Amino acid sequence: MAEASLHRLTQELEQRVAERTADLSKALHELQQTQIQLVQSEKLSSLGQLVAGIAHEINNPVNFIAGNLIHIDEYTQNLLEFIRRFEENYPDPSPPLKHYLEEIDLEFLKQDLEKIVSSMKLGADRIRQIVLSLRNFSRLDEAEFKAVDIHEGIDSTLLILHNRLKSKPDHPEIQVVKEYGNLPAIECYAGQLNQVFMNLLSNAIDALEESATFKELNAESSQNAACPPAHPTITIRTEVAEPDFITITIADNGPGIPEEVRKRLFDPFFTTKPIGKGTGLGLSISHQVVTEKHRGSLWCVSEPGRGAEFWIKLPIHQVPVQATAA
Known part of the structure; x- marks a missing residue:
């Protein structure tokens, strides 16, 4: 009898512990999401x-x-x-x-x-x-869904990043190849999507700058002029993928991303950058903007040595949802 009571008590305690753990995990997740939204709102508003x-x-x-x-x-x-x-x-x-x-x-x-x-x-x-x-990038006056030209947002972002794309004493110019399709106007929060483009393009530039191939390109080109290495390049493609969706692909020919890192790319506060250079929030915020605010998809395709491709899939028309960020 005592053994049965002890067993029942143990089960109840285990159940309570499991429930409490689940509650704490849910509370932690909600706290992280709230923190991300606050940071996102502050970053978008300040920028x-x-x-x-x-x-x-x-x-x-x-x-x-x-x-x-x-x-x-x-x-x-x-x-x-x-x-x-x-x-x-x-x-x-x-x-x-x-x-x-x-x-x-x-x-x-x-x-x-x-x-x-x-x-x-x-x-x-x-x-x-x-x-x-600059005005197209900021879009401060557009707090609601509005049909916009996605290509204008991408071009505005590239213009802001122009200085990072130029050649420097220690590395060559990063070429940008634009393969734009014939897109209709897309209903979206334009300012937030421009921030997504900024995050993805900045990460692509970081990857190219930090790769050994990039840093040693000039030396290798001078030693092997007959067969120079691939020039650092970012390729941007847009197209209507389905009747009601478009896709935007931002690809680089950098070092690529290992599988164990790729799986965690969109986790809050996860970063492979040195302390002080990355917060681990850029891709997480981008994923939230695309999936929650625009009901789209954002994913990455990459292998070590084969560069990285970030895919954005967005609906052409939206049912407005209340935005929590400016």
Whole structure:
């Protein structure tokens, strides 16, 4: 009788322990998710406000310069026309004037002045394009689902990352190959998806920069010009995969990802980067944005030595769900 009671008591204790463990595991998971959402919200809000603020501050002086360049171009043409007519009416200037014209090289000035004004107009237009890209990336005014051009978001992100793609003294330029399909406008939280693109592209750049092949590319190319190693490349593909879905693939030809690491890529706070360089939240937040906020899918295909491919699958049309992050 005592043995039966002890057995029953043991079972009850084991059940309580199991239930308590399950409750604690659930509470821990919810705490992690809440922490991720808070970090995500803070990161998106801070980055969006920073980018939007920079775009606003740049936009005002650029508009001032671009507006005045219209008048400068007109005045330049008028002055050049005046010089042309002056030369027609006074083909034989006085010796002092002739000496001065030779000294300033009038013919060169006439040609170069037009080139300078044209270059200034191109520069102003380029800055305005950058400002537009920064605004497209931040998307602070779009807190609800909106149909957008996904390619604009990707291009805006690439523009922001342009400095990391350029060649440096210790490594060559990272080439970006864009294989864009004919996509319809996608209903999404544009600012959050742009952050996903930023995370995936930044990770691809990190992988290429840290690979031995990348670092030794220049040395190997000079020693084996007949058969140079593959150039560091990021390839971005988009297509309509099914009638109601699109896919976005961001692939690199870096060192690849071991299976044991690939399985944990989207775990909160998991990172293989050195302390201070990675938080372990970028891919976790990206996975949450794609799967929970957009009801899509995000996965990785990779093998050591064969690079890595991150796949995003998104529905073209969405039923809005309440967003917990800005």
